[in-house]
Amino acid sequence: MGANVPYWRLSSFYFFFFAVLGSFVPYWSLYLKELGFSAAEIGELLAIFMLMKVVSPNLWGWVADHSGRRIQLTRWLAVFATLGFCTVFIGDSYAAIVVCMMLFSLFWHAITPQFEATTLNHLGADVHRYSHIRLWGSVGFIVAVVALGPVLEKNGASWLLPVMVVLLMLTAIVGFLVPSDKGHHLPSPSHGIFKILKRPEVIGLLLASFLMQLSHGPYYTFYSIYLQTADYSRGFIGVLWGLGVLAEVALFIVVHRIFNGFSLRFLMLASLLLTSVRWILIAYFVDQVAVLIVAQLLHAASFGLYHAVAMQLIHHHFVGKHQVRGQSLYSSVSFGVGGASGSYVGGELWDSHGAAVVFSLAALAAALAFVITWLTVRFGRVSSATL
Numbered sequence: 001m002g003a004n005v006p007y008w009r010l011s012s013f014y015f016f017f018f019a020v021l022g023s024f025v026p027y028w029s030l031y032l033k034e035l036g037f038s039a040a041e042i043g044e045l046l047a048i049f050m051l052m053k054v055v056s057p058n059l060w061g062w063v064a065d066h067s068g069r070r071i072q073l074t075r076w077l078a079v080f081a082t083l084g085f086c087t088v089f090i091g092d093s094y095a096a097i098v099v100c101m102m103l104f105s106l107f108w109h110a111i112t113p114q115f116e117a118t119t120l121n122h123l124g125a126d127v128h129r130y131s132h133i134r135l136w137g138s139v140g141f142i143v144a145v146v147a148l149g150p151v152l153e154k155n156g157a158s159w160l161l162p163v164m165v166v167l168l169m170l171t172a173i174v175g176f177l178v179p180s181d182k183g184h185h186l187p188s189p190s191h192g193i194f195k196i197l198k199r200p201e202v203i204g205l206l207l208a209s210f211l212m213q214l215s216h217g218p219y220y221t222f223y224s225i226y227l228q229t230a231d232y233s234r235g236f237i238g239v240l241w242g243l244g245v246l247a248e249v250a251l252f253i254v255v256h257r258i259f260n261g262f263s264l265r266f267l268m269l270a271s272l273l274l275t276s277v278r279w280i281l282i283a284y285f286v287d288q289v290a291v292l293i294v295a296q297l298l299h300a301a302s303f304g305l306y307h308a309v310a311m312q313l314i315h316h317h318f319v320g321k322h323q324v325r326g327q328s329l330y331s332s333v334s335f336g337v338g339g340a341s342g343s344y345v346g347g348e349l350w351d352s353h354g355a356a357v358v359f360s361l362a363a364l365a366a367a368l369a370f371v372i373t374w375l376t377v378r379f380g381r382v383s384s385a386t387l
Helices: 007-034 039-067 070-090 094-108 111-155 157-175 193-197 200-229 234-261 264-284 289-297 299-317 320-353 355-376
Strands: none
Touching (some): 039 094, 039 111, 070 111, 111 320, 200 234
């Protein structure tokens, strides 16, 4: 890795950023359940949070493209995300939580595409080493989710709120330590972004990413509730979440070697197939600890491998000043529309049809994404010459 890459500052930002998610994603639904919200209401609230990914990354991505001040914008997005989340202390009614979710997510969701583009530009020719920095985000997630589980088990889910505020503040502070990259000096391609979006392989990638994250919607929203209903403790729930992300870390450590041995198309197909298997295992074997462990280890494929491959493909297709818009579009379509759709539909079906049906439909969505990828995505192995 180049000597000029600010490795530890970039890694520290990922650590605290994903520590926030390690607190929020597994335990926010439990906090809402403790407040007395129904499964449908919890699904709606999480859908609002995810759906803001459609607005937020594109709004702030446009600002970044026109101002050329990417890292400066990222810093202040982290500050205002912290302030937005603090509105949770105003009240715990449905309307109050809606306001909190909207204000928090308006700023929070824009941070990832800005910072991902900054990281990739700092790496330059070492872009294939992205996973070595990104893995510290996974470490932050694991530390938060494993440490917080016993705390919430002992003191109640309301303790999540001050922990979130502290981690958000640390994320903002580290953001002010990250130096600017030279991405705003990149030339504009000769063609516009709409020409890129007309390519069949780009359409296929975005559609598959939408379905992939739709399949994850029930997992991110209801997995902790599902396990708690099956009489698992919050401490053990945290361990299972942490195990999944630990598998993701192991994947990120070796993924650049995997890239050298297999095509991106093959790796994406393998990821989607294993994701479908994962949801089936969770749907029908919740009472089998060994099977749940296997399912969590498959997080390395369903998130780690897929995201690493998708990042390479997005970075390949969207170049120059299209980088942030490409990252924002990927985030919006997949984690935004896809994740929100999965959370909403999962919430509507959870009480009436049960968890097994919801996770079976998630498996079907991943299988459909497999078919689309098979038909549209064509890309070989990663090399510094092609990326």
